[in-house]
Amino acid sequence: MNEASQIKVKYKIIPVLVSLLLGGFIGLLSETMMNVALPVLMEKWDLTASTAQWITTGYILVVSIIMPVSALLLQWFTTRQLFTTAITLFIAGTLAAGFAPGFEILLAGRLIQAAGTAILMPVIFNTVLTIIPPAKRGTAMGMVGLVMMVAPALGPTVSGLIVDKLSWQWMFWGLIPFLIIDLTVGLLNIENVGQITKPKIDILSLLLSTIAFGGIVYGLSSVGEGEGGWGSPVVVLSLSAGIVALVFFILRQLTMKQPVMNLRAFKYPMFTAGTLFIVIGFLTIFSTSYLLPIFMQGSLALSALYAGLLMLPAGLINAILSPIIGRSFDKAGPRVLVIPGVIILAAAMWMFTGISMDTPVYRIVLLHCCMTVGIALTLMPAQTNGLNQLPRELHPHGTAIMNTLQQLASAVGTALIVSVMTSGQKEYLRTHTGAAAQELAANSLSAGVHNAFILAAAITLIGLIAGFFVRQSVIPRDGKRNFKLQDKSGLGF
Secondary structure (H helix, E strand, O other), X not given: OOHHHEEEEEEOHHHHHHHHHHHHHHHHHHXXXXXOOHHHHHHHHOOOHHHHOHHHHHHHHHHHHHHHHHHHHHHHOXXXXXXXXXXXXXXXXXXXXXXXXXHHHHHXXXXXXXXXXXHHHHHHHHHHHHHOOHHHHHHHHHHXXXXXXXXXXXXXXXXXXXXXXXXXXXXXXXXXXXXXXXXXXXXXXXXXXXXXXXXXXXXXXXXXXXXXXXXXXXXXHOOOOOOOHHHOHHHHHHHHHHHHHXXXXXXXXXXXXXXXXXXXXXXXXXXXXXXXXXXXXXXXXXXXXXXXXXXXXXXXXXXXXXXXXXXXXXXXXXXXXXXXXXXXXXXXXXXXXXXXXXXHHHHHHHHHOOOOOOOOHHHHHHHHHHHXXXXXXXXXXXXXXXXXXXXXXXXXXXXXXXXXXXXXXXXXXXXXXXXXXXXXXXXXXXXXXXXXXXHHHHHHHXXXXXXXXXXXXXXXXXXXXXXXXXXXXXXXXXXXXXXXXXXXXXXXX
């Protein structure tokens, strides 16, 4: 390739990554922060549980609707424009929520926050794939993995401390200084890293995408509300509309020259494997983060704050491991990490099926930490390996697919776990009578959690089998341009 075809591109890599990852951390932290505060808000504004739950359900719903069209956004707007829009939206939503006089304004603020998060997360992945050389991507994706895994895990702990010591508004007010700093650093350092092609916008695809992913996530999020469960009219109608729209969306994308979400990325086997691990990993993460606090509070009679603190060690372990695993991926490839990871994950999840009201708390924390180690060894290497296999023009679509399925996996995991746990509770109460009401409630919850962990453990077996088929990706060469990436930060990334 001659010199004329080579394009030298210089980026301030470290400041760019810091600004993007700080914004992503705040967004994902906010996704799980409100769970602990819901009882306080229900009492303050006299809300029902199903109404209050919209504070978290609405957040996930907005993210799920915007994520699928993120590839289109990345091709229409510059990196700088998308970053600025995302952080500005998040600041506006945070201010609205923090000063909300009632539930409606708080919910509106949360939805605006969610829009900012949904725009920013694909930008992070696409930027890493563009400005980081393939030989160093594992290290950078290790930092992304730290944000993706640690931030949601810290949410309940941070919010528990704030609610216990301050007022719920501080969950929003405390974010503003960090968001302003992040916006300033980003404006000073972020430049466009992608190619703006402005493909034709297909309105029908956007409509089908909104109905498909919005309907499925809304339906799944409604499973645990009310008495109807999976048979509730809202659940049935939402899921039916979502699934039908999804089928038509997929068919349309496969026949378009410039699809909104290019599903041809699944032709690359390691990308497909990486996506499978994303689904299994987030099914496991969200099911466990739902089950353990409920079990510790309902069956072991621990306080919400104590239960939240007991979830913290796993998050700290992930924070330590993610950068180390990223560097190891760059040196050794995915197999030496993924295979031990899926074995540890599957073993930890099967051991969770044996916990009961007699299980010491330290053993539950230890199993949670082991599970986190398994996910850390599996998720980031498989994801990076999968994205590495895609050609440059499919990078926006690959990140859109993975981020969308991450949200769907979270919703599916929570719905399945709630359903199985509730069914187990009802079966226990049907076959056990005569004990005190408090004892029956604790024992039935323990039985329901046991059944739910059996389902979660069974799902990890799919990952255990798939792990042995992972191979290191052959990174495609860009036939059009040869980018020579240089780091202007002077830190030698």
